[in-house]
Amino acid sequence: MTTTVFRDCTLLDCTGADPSPHSTVIVEGERIARIARGSEPTIARDARVVDCGGRTLMAGLTDAHVHAAIIETDPGRMLRESPATVAIRIKDVLEQTLQAGFTTIRDAFGIDWGFAQATERGLVRGPRILFTGACLSQTGGHGDWREPHHDDVPAEGIRGLVATPRLCDSPDEMRRAAREMLRMGAHGIKLMAGGGCLSPTDELEHTQFTIDEMSAACYEATTVGKTTLAHVYTPHGILNALRAGVRSIEHGNFLDEESASAMRRAGAFFVPTLTTYELISAHGASQGIPRRMIDKIDRAKAGGLESLKVAQAAGLEICSGSDVLAAMQPFKALELGLKARVLGAHGAILSATRTNARLFGLDREIGTVEEGKRADLLVVDGQPLDDVTVLQDARNVRLVMRDGVVFKDLIDRG
Numbered sequence: 001m002t003t004t005v006f007r008d009c010t011l012l013d014c015t016g017a018d019p020s021p022h023s024t025v026i027v028e029g030e031r032i033a034r035i036a037r038g039s040e041p042t043i044a045r046d047a048r049v050v051d052c053g054g055r056t057l058m059a060g061l062t063d064a065h066v067h068a069a070i071i072e073t074d075p076g077r078m079l080r081e082s083p084a085t086v087a088i089r090i091k092d093v094l095e096q097t098l099q100a101g102f103t104t105i106r107d108a109f110g111i112d113w114g115f116a117q118a119t120e121r122g123l124v125r126g127p128r129i130l131f132t133g134a135c136l137s138q139t140g141g142h143g144d145w146r147e148p149h150h151d152d153v154p155a156e157g158i159r160g161l162v163a164t165p166r167l168c169d170s171p172d173e174m175r176r177a178a179r180e181m182l183r184m185g186a187h188g189i190k191l192m193a194g195g196g197c198l199s200p201t202d203e204l205e206h207t208q209f210t211i212d213e214m215s216a217a218c219y220e221a222t223t224v225g226k227t228t229l230a231h232v233y234t235p236h237g238i239l240n241a242l243r244a245g246v247r248s249i250e251h252g253n254f255l256d257e258e259s260a261s262a263m264r265r266a267g268a269f270f271v272p273t274l275t276t277y278e279l280i281s282a283h284g285a286s287q288g289i290p291r292r293m294i295d296k297i298d299r300a301k302a303g304g305l306e307s308l309k310v311a312q313a314a315g316l317e318i319c320s321g322s323d324v325l326a327a328m329q330p331f332k333a334l335e336l337g338l339k340a341r342v343l344g345a346h347g348a349i350l351s352a353t354r355t356n357a358r359l360f361g362l363d364r365e366i367g368t369v370e371e372g373k374r375a376d377l378l379v380v381d382g383q384p385l386d387d388v389t390v391l392q393d394a395r396n397v398r399l400v401m402r403d404g405v406v407f408k409d410l411i412d413r414g
Contacts, residue, residue, distance in 0.1 A: 001028055001029045002028075002029065002048065002404065003026065003027065003028050003033075003044055003046070003048065004026075004027040004047065004048045004049075004050060004375075004401075004404070005026050005043050005047045005050065006024065006026075006050045006052055006057050006379065007024045007040060007043075007049060007051055007052065008023075008024075008051055008053060008054060009023050009024070009025065009052035009055060009056070009057035010022075010023070010052075010055065010056045010057065010383065011023035011035070011037065011057050011058075011369060012056050012057070012058040012059075012369075012384065012385065013035075013058070013059070013368055013369040014058055014349065014350060014353040014354050014368045014369060015368045015370070016346070016354070019056070019383070019385065020037040020038065021038075021054065022037075022038050022039075022054075023035065023036065023037045023038065024039070024040050024041060025057060025369065025377070026041070026043075026047075027375040027377070027401070027404050030374055030375055030403040030404035030405075031374060031375060032369065032370065032371050032372065032373050032374075032375050032377075033371065034371060035369070035370070035371055050379070050409075050411060051411075052379055052411070053411075055380060055381055055382075055398065055411075056378075056379070056380040056381075056382065056383055056384060057369070057378070057379050057380075058349070058369065058377070058378050058384070059353045059354075059366070059367055059368055059369050059376060059377065059378070060101065060102070060103025060104065060353075060376035060377060060378055060400070060401075060402060061100075061102045061103065061336075061378070061391070062102060062103065062104040062105065062106075062320070062352055062356040062360070063097075063102050063104075063106070063320065063321055063322055063332050063352070063356075064105075064106045064248075064271050064319045064320060064321040064359055064360070065106065065108045065271050065273050065321025065322060065323045066097075066105040066106065066108060066111075066321070066323075066324075066332070067107065067109065067110045067111075067323065067324075067325055068090055068093045068094055068107055068110065068111050068115075068329070069086075069090050069107070069110035069111045069112075069115075069161075069163075070110050070325045070326060071086070071089045071090060071093065071329075072326050073198070073284075073287045073289055073325055073326045074288060075145055075164070083158050083161060086158065086161065086162065090161070090162075091115075091124055091126070093329045094115065094124055094125075094126030094129075095124065095125050095126050096329070096330055096394075097127055097329070098125060098127045098407055098408075099394055099397070099407070099408050100330070100332065100333060100394040101378045101380075101391065101394070101397040101400055102333075103127050103128060103376040103378075103400065103401075103402045104127055104128040104130065104357075104360070104362070104366060104376065105127045105128070105129060105130065106130040106131075106132070106187065106188070106321075106356075106359075106360060107129060107130065107132060108132055108190055108229065108231075108250065108321070108323070109132050109133065109134060109135035109165070109190045110162060111129060111131045111133075111162075111163070112131065112133055112158075112159070112161055112162060112163045112184075113133065113160060113184045113185050114160030114161050115129060115131070115161070116129040116130075116131050116185070125407055127402065128402065128403075130188070130360060131185075131186060131187060132181065132187060132188050132189060132190040132229070133163040133181045133184055134157070134163040134164060134165055134177070134181060134190075135165050135190040135191070135192055136168050136174060136177050136178065136189065136190065136191050137165045137167055137168070137208070138167065138168065138169055138192070138208050138213075139167050140201050140202060141167075141192045141195075141199070141202060141206075141209070142194065142195055142202060142208065142231060143165030143192045143199070144165070144167060144199065144201065145164075145199070145200065146200070147200050147201075148200065148201050165192070168213065169213075171212050171215070171216035172216070174209075174213045174214070174217045175216040175219075175220055177217070178216070178220040178221060179220055182224055182226065187226065187360075188221060188226050188227045188229055188248070189217050189218075189220070189221045189226065189227075189228045189229070190228075190229050190231070191209065191214055191228060191229070191230045191241070191246065192208055192209075192230075192231050193207070193209055193214060193230040193231060193232040193240065193241045193246070194206060194207055194230075194232040194233050194234060194237035195208065196231060196296075197277075197280070197293055197296040197297045198289065198293050198296075204233050204234070204253075204254075204296055204299060205233070207236050209240075209244075211240050211243050211244045212244075213244075214228075214230070214240070214241060214244030214246065215243075215244040215245055217244075218244050225361075227248055227359075227361070228244075228245065228247065229246065229248035229250055229271070230246040230248070230249060231250050231251060232249060233251055233252065233254050233300065234254050235254060235255065235256045235258060235259035238252060238255065238259040238263070239258075239259055239262055242259075242262050242266045242268060246268065247266065247267065247268045247269060248268065248269050248271060248319075248359060249263060249269070249270050249271065250321065251271075251300070251323075252270060252271075252272060252307055252311075253272075253277075253300045253303035253307050254303050255307040255310050255311060257310060257313075257314070260310050260311055260313075260314035260316060261314060263311075263314070264314050264316055268316075268317075269316075269317045269318075269355075269358070270316045270317065270318050271319045271320070271359070272304065272307060272308050272311070272318070272319075272321070273321045273322060273323035273335070274301075274305070274308070274335060274338040274339065275322040275324055275328075275331060275332070275334045275335045275338060276322065276323035276325065276328070277298075277300050278301065278334070278338065279324065279328045279331060279334070280294065280297045280325075280328070281294065281297050281298055281301050283327075283328070284297060287326060304338075305338075305341060305342060308339065308343070309342055312343065317355055317358065317359070318339075318343065318347075318351050319351055319352075319356050320335055320339060320348070320351040320352035320355070320356055321335070322334070322335045330394075331392075333391045333392040334392055336348045336349065336352060336389075336391055336392070337392060339351060340388045345384060345386070345388035346385055348388055349384060349385070349388065349391075353367050353368065354368050355367075374404075375401055375404040376401065376402050376403065377399075377401040378397055378399065378400055378401075379398045379399035379411060380396055380398065381396040381398055382396060395410075398410045398411050399411055
């Protein structure tokens with residue numbers, strides 16, 4: 001068993017506690033074995049010692065809303081490439097994500113089971129992947145990519161590589177699709193419960209799926225201990241999703257006090273995704289996104305920070321997801337700076353570590369630096385609580401460890 005000792009670190013354990021300077025963290029195998037604050041314990045002679053030089057050591061970041069397989073904003077263009085090219089480009093996205101400090105991601109549709117398997121086997125040097133596979137959408141909903149005058153879908157999925165939306169228009173169709181995703185090992189079921197920015201035939205304010213339809217998928221997920229996540233913007237759509245049994249509300253840019261209170265009573269998590277609106281608003285036209293879709297993006301962007309304030313006032317469990325696409329994939333950590341405008345730096349970091357781990361059902365394994373947990377650790381230049389934007393530059397992430405294995409090490413030993 002390999003022993004790694006991180007000495008002289010400023011420990012930001014992501015439990016909510018203040019940083020502890022001059023700390024030592026000892027990793028044995030894939031677990032954190034011991035933490036010593038303000039002192040240095042006896043170190044085994046054969047241990048690998050990492051002198052952090054006062055740098056911050058913290059829990060690995062996580063992202064609860066990723067689309068690693070969306071490497072083009074036009075799905076048809078992406079899937080006109082060869083499967084080999086698509087696979088290599090997705091591999092690059094995953095490996096860059098880990099190098100930026102994200103040790104776990106929840107892919108909110110697109111990544112199929114194959115990349116989760118390849119990463120688990122060590123064939124891809126990427127983050128731990130919690131995948132949902134295909135999202136479920138009604139005809140004409142956010143997952144229906146057809147233009148109004150087209151009948152054929154613009155892109156088909158690639159089995160084991162890229163999953164595309166499944167159209168479901170009854171409880172039975174929802175049940176079958178949910179069971180199929182769960183059969184393939186999906187971590188959760190993604191529902192398109194409302195209109196979206198980049199879909200061609202709906203508006204943000206549209207409510208999609210009946211409660212009975214969503215309930216069928218939620219039931220199937222709960223029977224095997226999995227969760228259901230819903231793309232939805234409006235209070236009415238949020239209330240419908242909650243009544244159906246959804247416990248992870250994605251985006252929610254028009255959240256109000258009534259829907260926030262309902263989320264609190266239901267024990268639902270809130271996953272705002274501020275980054276995607278900022279980036280698409282600024283750069284979407286250059287990526288070929290039509291003006292009518294960018295207009296919807298701008299309307300959603302306008303409600304983002306306000307919905308975060310409402311969620312904070314309601315005492316919701318606020319998670320962190322970036323929802324970045326295509327050329328914007330490297331900017332996942334921008335989400336921390338945007339959330340910090342409301343939550344503060346510490347609150348933003350906790351949303352991307354401790355709270356996301358709770359959402360994933362992995363809070364006994366990851367999300368904080370505590371003895372017995374998996375050694376998902378970062379060593380970072382600077383003090384993120386003083387300036388959370390240091391995490392937005394991957395060059396400041398000097399070391400990345402996942403499950404006790406070092407995947408990046410730029411610490412100068414000289």
